[in-house]
Amino acid sequence: MNLSFEGHHGTSSTSAKEILLSNYKLSIGHQEWLGNGVYFFVPGISTKTLELAEKWAVAQAWDNLNKVFLYRDYCVLQSRIEVDDSAFLDLTVEDGVEILSYLVDRYTEKINTIGRKMMFLDGLLLNLAREEGILPLEVVKGNFYIKFARERVERINLRINNCTICAVFNPTRNITSTSIVKTGRIK
Template sequence: MVFSFDGFHGTSFDSAKKILSNNYELSIGDDEWLGDGVYFFVSGVSTKISELAEKWAITQSWDNEKKIYKYKDYCVLYSNIQVKESEYLDLTIEDGVEILSYLVERYKDKIETIGKKMKFYDGLILNLARGEGFLPLEVVKGNFYIKFAQERIERINLRTSNCTICTVYNPNKNIISNSIKITGQIK
């Protein structure tokens, strides 16, 4: 069985042009929400996924240290994501959470040995499972609370998930098509 997702990725207009010509670059690091990969907003907690990607593109443009926008022109890309059932982990359902809990137990000692001090371990655990070939993961989906511009400005901090995201570890394999969905300019 093959799962198919509509994914939306918010970024700068310049980055969107590079993505369309060369495909996506991975976000790398154990502190990434779901480990290494390209991140997309997908249907789940919200059906307004292109709007969430647009809010993300605008939020990410702000440089909090310099108090300026890093870019003014933004873009939301639409991508069709396809993945085999055996290479997909859905953390929005009980079975997926049980698998993650099992991975936590499996890697608990290794994490202590590594000595990483992190706030959240999801990305590290998923990277370990993939890196060791324990799980042949290509796409992982989960529910998260993301602070967009308004939440950051108003210092709103909730625990209730406001979006569903997925990460794609191998865009050349699992992203079937890309196109521009929304363009805009930050005022």
């Protein structure tokens, strides 16, 4: 593993304890930015990754449908992520974007031959690339605009990215240590 960096993950205290006992579980679903995986704020556009993870934990606590907090006690976990360069797709740099663009080109070229037009989501394409063995993806990094509590309450929808996140697809392999670095309570 020739790349190593730290990431921060915000979640409820209950989930944090479970993670420490039995490791992370993948977030799965079509709305995941970089596909199925465990998500971390990592240094990039912002270096304040602990603060971002804390804001995320607070934002995720609110159940907007039922207007209740799902949890009030939260934690920020700090994990060491290690990966070989050959299994790391960095979408914050030209080399990475070039790969994604080529993947899209080949995909559309093929699917258009039968007159189909698909709606693209980065995460779905990355899931396909990884699970079909097209790319040896273990960790993917990208810049995104993420809405935290303030952005959600005040309807702030910018297009400019505000953080860098990474998704780890196999936490057992690529996360070498995890510890709680901050706890808090939503009042």
